[in-house]
Amino acid sequence: MRKIALLAAAAAVALTLVGCSSSASPAASPAASGCTLTAPGTNSAAVSVTGDLDTLPVTTFTAPMTATTTERTVLIDGTGDQVTDGSVATVDFTLYNGTSGQQLFTTTDAEVGAQSITVDDSQFLPGIVKAVDCATVGSRIVAVVPPADAWGTDGNSTLGVAATDTVVFVIDVKAVAAATPTPTPTPSATLDPNMPLKATGADQPAPAGFPTVTLADDGTPTVTIPSTPAPATLQIAVLKQGDGATVADGDTVTVQYQGVIWSTGKVFDQSWGSGPATFSTSQVIKGFSAALVGYAVGSQVIVVIPPDQGYGSAGNSTAGISGTDDIVFVIDILATTAA
Secondary structure, X not given: OOOEEEEEOOOOEEEEEOOOOOOEOOOXXXXXXXXXXXXXXXXXXXXXXXXXXXXXOXXXXXXXXXXXXXXXXXXXXXXXXXXXXXXXXXXXXXXXXXXXXXXXXXXXOOOOOOEEEEOOOOOOOHHXXXXXXXOEOOOEEEEEEOHHHOOHHXXXXXXXXXXXXXXXXXXXXXXXXXXXXXXXXXXXXXXXXXXXXXXXXXXXXXXXXXXXXXXXXXXXXXXXXXXXXXXOOOEEEEEEEOOOOEOXXXXXXXXXXXXXXXXXXXXXXXXXXXXXXEEEHHHOOHXXXXXXXXXXXXXXXXXXXXXXXXXXXHOEHHHOEOOOOOEEEEEEEEEEEOO
């Protein structure tokens, strides 16, 4: 079942879509930027939308509306970075029942707010993934989505979507960013049997002001945030100095990592407990990439990432990261392969 969580609030139902590539030039073609373009159709062209971006749209269409494939029409073509396969888009959206024409849900409600979605239909509703893929920041999109690309034969009774209902999304694309890798274990068959599963380099003293890191026997870190304010700029330190190959920009790396929010000390993401993660240095937020490129295999690196090197002013609501949060990663670099 597609991963979608529904949280009841006093005056609204807050929709959180739970779930990594660098943003491309807005002028890049879909093929060059690695996105998958969904075509417009007669249904999506028949939806009329007025109103300012980032506000509740005024949407009209003739109900009942029935679709067999997802259709996507760009109403306003933004000039910002492009959403690509695997990237994380921050969006406002309003959802309508195509059968009744009724508005079902909107993130423009102050109690809900914009949502972050990964452009991956194994993690999110395929219809909304198809809607935002290839879009540019600043765009407004309408998507008409059949049941097969929404909630399928189960429908969604909480939202008021029956199993046979086509749904309509109006989506404003606010930001796009790479994400930290999803901590999916690397299959053991693909791992070098001689590769350690934690950093093996020589211990190095942490600079003053950095969080304190203690390690369990298996290498799992526990990060203690100092009581001082977070630094205003990106800060990187080596806690264990490895002597392996140096990671180059664009390399595919295998790492263990843990991410912590500075303001709360909360762990929001980690590979520990799941297994090492493998990804390209170009598939993560800027601050995470900076803590990999130029550092040696066998090293443990700690990085403190301000918002402008992380998720920006939109934050990452799925991970509980606000637009003003600094985040901390402890990264064990286990292997690297040239691009």
